[in-house]
Amino acid sequence: MSTSRAVPVTLAEIARLAGVGRAAVSNWRRRHPTFPERIAGTDVNPQFSMTDIEDWLRANKKLKKATEREWLWPRFEALGGRDETGVAVAEVGRTLAGRRDEGDVHLPDGARELITRAVELGQREGGAETFAFLLGRWLDVHVRQIATTPEPLAALMAELAMGVAGEGFGGVTVMDPACGTGHLLTAGAEVAKAVGAVTLLGGDRDPVLAALADARLRLAEGGGEQGLIDVRAGDSLRDDPFADDPADIVLCNPPFNERDWGYEELATDVRWSHGLPPRTEPELAWVQHCLSGLRPGGAAVLLLPPAVAARKAGRRIRGSLLRTGQLRAVVALPPGCAAPHSVSLHLWVLRAPMPGEETRMGGRLLVADAASRFPKREKEAAPPDWAAIGAFVREAFATADAAQAPAYVRQVPVIELLDDEVDLTPGRHIAPSPTDTAPRLAESWREFTSLAADVNRSAGLLAALELTAAEADTPTATTVAELARAGALTLRGGQQPPEEEIRTGPPSDGDIPLLTVPDLLVGGEPRGRLASDGKAAAEAVVAQPGDIVVVGVTRAFSAWVHEGPPTALGPQLHSVRVQPGQLDPWFLAGSLRAPANARQAGTHTTSSSRIDVRRLQVRQVPLGEQRRYGEAFRELASFERELRRAADIGADLVRDLGNELAAGRLVGGV
The missing domain is CATH 3.90.220.20 (DNA methylase specificity domains)
Incomplete structure (x- = not known):
């Protein structure tokens, strides 16, 4: 498994290849004089030749059954930076999918032999699985540079779009003008294939991402038949490659907060039927671009930052989307559903009108506040409960015309939204449900009461400490x-x-x-x-x-x-x-x-x-004296934590009780 140049691996990578913990590798290095010498890095953070490591593991009978994929990835990573490795991974996918007509692909030195090995492995173990492994590793390495849409969220967006779009498909065309590595197109293909033949159209200005998306879609089971997938590299806003190919559904997770989106050169573009997006509102340019790419009756679902629903600069475009009835729903997701994970991102659901369809000036906008329905608890690190979030959003759309909407869901009259702000943030238009607030208040009071008892206990112990009033001899x-x-x-x-x-x-x-x-x-x-x-x-x-x-x-x-x-x-x-x-x-x-x-x-x-x-x-001071003081310091730290937590819960109680009292829900007196 040698190559013309050494492939560096770290102690952690050696541990993964050998199927042991990193501490075991450190022990091998310390105890075995034959362990290979480092070729790079420092003595604390060394790097070794992967060929030397493999030979040593084999000679010492420590080469456990690691998958050949694991041995392949360090070689891909050694090809160069983000783009060099990404192009090579994309070429593996293209080749496994039978696409060898990309003669202009520039590959780094040594990549051809490695690609051939990966393809041979894919033919033995499954092409889609091998490509998915390499793509997953590549995305993990560059997670801060490349935004992806989590699979459960992508599936939910595709389902919403199919539900809102008009019926009567003979086949379904799914488009994503900022497709990245193809998460949304993959989800759209999976949902749409039940209706008929699927055509997938994707574009991305990053040619490496476009190549990876193309390979992924062609390898995905049920992702579309040959000739029905078209992914192109290019800036969809500045030069729309699918202007003459209307789609049935458009799914998009566009880039956020980009000022250089083409404001000057696109000032007179025909896509701005709701008004020229301000320079500071690139997301509204993507919204109108997606709408312009829909056939009549088609639907679009976009993942947007929450500021798009409220920024002053975009209020005229938001108002026009409401007046024409093209914006059908706004869903606030809990923080953590997608990058950036610290904010509550929004789903905007839009639909292109059918010919002769009247405007919906007297209509309503569906707003659903999943962020309030599933609040992120303090110190909670668990991933989103996608089953619960999906069920909540589906129920919100299923009961859109019902007389009684579920909690945290409301049909807001459009005329009510067309004020000076045109704020579409769901939480601004949904009052907390009494049936939900009461259990939360009860739980908060239980925790506050318990904390108050803990604070009193700590306070009693700390107040009882005897402190000398005279100056003592300082050790x-x-x-x-x-x-x-x-x-x-x-x-x-x-x-x-x-x-x-x-x-x-x-x-x-x-x-x-x-x-x-x-x-x-x-x-x-x-x-x-x-x-x-x-x-x-x-x-x-x-x-x-x-x-x-x-x-x-x-x-x-x-x-x-x-x-x-x-x-x-x-x-x-x-x-x-x-x-x-x-x-x-x-x-x-x-x-x-x-x-x-x-x-x-x-x-x-x-x-x-x-x-x-x-x-x-x-x-x-002596160790016994240290421990005596240590117990006091430990109690003081506990006292500090309890006070801070009690203050946080107290603030929540004041807010929730204030809302309930203002709503007139007090029974009896204080």
Whole structure:
């Protein structure tokens, strides 16, 4: 399995190839003098020749049954950057699909032989499966650069479009003008194939993504027959490749917040039937582009940022979409459904009018607030409950004409929306349901009551602590640096992983949370993650339960004993691991976080100044005395957490009770 040049692999990749944990590979390297020498990287984060590693694993009978796909991927990754690897993966898919007419494809050196091997593997193990594996690995590596639509969301969008579109199809044409790697077109083909023959039209300005989408669709089972798939590279807004090919349904997850979308050169374009989109409203350009690509009676579903529903600059276009009846529904999704995962994205459902169809000035807009129906709980890291979200959205559309709409669903009269703002945000037009608010209030009161009892208990213990009023003899102080030199603790500084290796979507099994200073400034929960088998995780500084985490920035300075899962630390975060026979972790953390300690170790210039963690001081006292103080520090930390949680729940109670009282639902007096 040799190649003309060495393919580098990290310790984490070796562990995956050998089917063991990374610690086992580190042990092999330490215990076996024959373990291959590194060819790149550092001694802490080394890289090895994959050929040498394979030979060593085989010679030492440690080569477990790993799939040949696993051995292929590092070779693809070694071809070059994002585009070089992507083009090679796309060529594998094209070849497996029988498309060898792409003579102008430029491949990196050494790619042809590798593609041939991948194709041979696909012919043995399944072409679609082999291509899906390579595409998935490529997307994982470049997750921060390429936005994808999760499969459950793509399926829901396709189902909504088919339900809203007019009937009488002899066949179905599905279009995505910003198709990426083909997630939405794949879902559209799956939903539409029950109606008849499917034609798939896709465009993307990134030729690598367009090539990957084309290969994916041709390999997908039931994705369309030969000749019924047309994916082209190009800017769909500036040069629409399918202007003369109307579609039955259009699905689109367009790029967000792009100012250079063609405002000047497209100012007189015939697609702007609802008005020229302002330069700051590129999403409304995509909305009108999708509408212009529909046949009469066709439907479009777009995934859009929530600001599109409310920004002042777009109110005239939103008003026109309402007056003509072409905008049929707006659905607010819970945060975490798609990138960017921190916001509640919206689904806009539109329909092109049939000839002679009257405007719907007296009509209604269906709004559904799944974001309020499925609120994201504090510290909740679980992926969205797609079964529940899908059932809620389907029920909202199924009961659109019913007299009694489900909770968090409403048919809003268009005339009610045509004010100075034309705000289409679902939450603005849906009052909380009393039947939903009452259980939530009851649960909040139970948790608040429990927290109040915990706060009272901690307060009683802390108030009972006896503090001397006289100045006591202060024991000799030492610094973190001196303790590290003495071997009483180990200090390690966090680092910034490569952007392309940070995941922000729903977590996968084995992902390692990544904590950064910005996370601490906006709530304290890690928003990013690292794949446990990736290079960044292998090189990261990971705080284990029982370690002390110290923040080295003045504005967020703190120190605490880490009690959560193993967590990777970003820049300006430090991990301190103590020797239990010499230091008590709670005593050390409480001593380090003292405000006076931070002042003497900081630079005192700005709120973003750094703190030299090595200069932080701690009193030198016997271990038994440390443990006595450590118990007090532990209780103080618990008291602080309980107070913060009680404040959060109290704010929720004030909001919900205020809404209920304002709605006149009080029975009796206070």
